Amino acid sequence: MADIEPYESALDAIPGAHPYPRSSRYHDVEIGVHRAEDGTEVRYAKRRLLPPLPETGDVAEHTVSAGERPDLLAQRYFGDPGQWWQIADANPVLDPAELTDEAGRVIRVPYAGGFPGSGAPYV
Known part of the structure; x- marks a missing residue:
């Protein structure tokens, strides 16, 4: 997996490649598209849900x-x-x-x- 990391970092630097960098809490959030009546598209981050929190460990x-x-x-x-x-x-x-x-x-x-x-x- 270490071989993939440099490429993923490079993709983060390309404008428009992904709206959020890998270090962002929103990186893995699904991006939604709202279409206004005039046809304009507005992109937004859908709700980000937290994973279940462990009782102990981690x-x-x-x-x-x-x-x-x-x-x-x-x-x-x-x-x-x-x-x-x-x-x-x-x-x-x-x-x-x-x-x-x-x-x-x-x-x-x-x-x-x-x-x-x-x-x-x-x-």
Whole structure:
């Protein structure tokens, strides 16, 4: 599979090849098309459903300290601050600020490889 990765990364760089890069939470979401009365097509991302969350395994626990932010945690755990959404999905929360708004809160952080049934690795 390592042979495919460079090609997939190259495809992400081509405008219009796919609306979302592989690192986006929307990469595997189905794209819908709405046709307006005047014939104009509007593309949109269909609803993104979270995979079932595992009870144990596949996640580490992190105790939030004062001043932490989701993007800083993503940088720490994944090496990419843009991957904060993986931590939000693992807890799950709608507002990522909820993850770190209370010092002492224990949150779940997915391990590399993602959750079973997610369809995409978590970095």
